[in-house]
Amino acid sequence: MTDFTLSHIREAAGRIAGVADATPLVPSALSARFGHEVLLKLEIAQPIGAFKLRGALSAIAALPADTVGVTCCSTGNHGRGVAYAARARRMQAVICMSRLAPEAKVAGVRALGAEVRIIGDSQDEAQAEAERLAREEGLVDISPFDDPLVVAGQGTIGLELVESRPDLTAILVPLSGGGLAGGVAFAAKALNPAIRVVGITMDRGAAMHASLRAGYPVEVEEVPSLADSLGGGIGLANRLSFPLCRDHLDETILVTEADIYRAMQALYYEDRIVCEGASSVGIAAMLTGKFKAEGTTATIITGRNLDMTQHAAIMTGQDIILGDVTVKGESYGA
Structure with a gap:
């Protein structure tokens, strides 16, 4: 942990320059609903459609x-x-x-x-x-989240956010194995220690959330989720992303499958954004009041690589079956 520094993230920014950096940061049409400007970091603009x-x-x-x-x-x-x-x-x-x-x-x-x-x-x-x-x-x-070079790459999002908008008061980050959340939190707080960085994840099979509550890495049962990108364990021998999240995230928030469903609809109908369920969890936390903005807030729209048949069903208010759980459909705005 003591070997991971802001310079590693800046070096990663040099390695990815011109290929995977400088994604758009745009205001959300939902801002008025939340009482403060909400910015969307569009990692869906990456060549692979994800951060x-x-x-x-x-x-x-x-x-x-x-x-x-x-x-x-x-x-x-x-x-x-x-x-x-x-x-x-x-x-x-x-x-x-x-x-x-x-x-x-x-x-x-x-x-x-x-x-x-x-x-x-x-x-x-x-x-x-x-x-x-x-x-x-x-x-x-190449670990998805517990490799310092990988975490440094994900942390470049934190650099871009704070350097482009130093007035940010909070960043909402989808939380899975912690490479993104840990890297973004580390970078953002190195530049602005006062900024709040909050990890948002689903309430079923959330390994990092459960590990942070336990105080050490734990295993969880993996289940189908609209936020499938947030599934999976963090590794019982986790050496980097767990301590980064433990030391630099201000809190973690859980959202339900129904919350995610509604947030995907809101991003589509209000911002015209097609995104994965994992991308919508920050907006889900705000729509439900689980996170209340106190100033300019950014959330990361992490990916767009989803099943378009499922997306169409959600946009038209159909029920979604996830293993033994059914998310009841509802037309947007109903």
């Missing part, structure tokens, strides 16, 4: 020229980022995903030329295969 390219590119750009290839476990967007960055360097990429990964994300990884291996029913099982590939076949395992 994960920052961390993957940061890590892969730093690898030696003789690297055999790379591997990782992923719920989808990290794998897409690794595949994109590996293709640019003409490296082999093997992406390990569980059966919970949406088919749209599996197809997106394959479209970038990577091999996909579907392993088990959890991120932990997929991670075990990535570790085997690293151990037995010499591939470099």
Whole structure:
């Protein structure tokens, strides 16, 4: 932990410059509803449609020229980022995903030329295969969240937010394995210690939230969610993203599947944004009053790689079945 500094994030900004940086920061049409300006950091504008390219590119750009290839476990967007960055360097990429990964994300990884291996029913099982590939076949395992080069890449979002809008009072960050939340919080607070950084996640299978409450990394059961990108464990041997989140997040907030459903609708109908459920959790926290803005607030729209059939169903108010849970549909504004 003491070895991770703001200079690492600034170095990552140099590695990703011109490819994965400088995404738009735009005011939300929902601002008037919240009583303060709300800004949307549009990581959906990334070449892969998600912020994960920052961390993957940061890590892969730093690898030696003789690297055999790379591997990782992923719920989808990290794998897409690794595949994109590996293709640019003409490296082999093997992406390990569980059966919970949406088919749209599996197809997106394959479209970038990577091999996909579907392993088990959890991120932990997929991670075990990535570790085997690293151990037995010499591939470099690029962690989705617990690699300092990856975290530094994600942290560049924090730099961009605070440097472009020094008047920000709060940043709402989707919280999963903690690479994004930890990196953004570290960078933002290094520039402005007074800024609040809040991690937002779903209320089912939220590994980092549960770990922060316990005081150490814990395992959780992975379940289907509209915020599928936020699923998966943080690793019981987590050495970086857990302490970063513990030391730099001001709080974590849980939102329900119904909250996420309504926030996806609001972003579509008010801001004309198509995004994953994970992208909408900051807006969900504000719409429900679980987070109340006290000044200019930014939230990160992390990705747009979703099942468009499911999105169409949500926009038209249909019920959504997630395993043994049904999210009751409701037309927007009803």
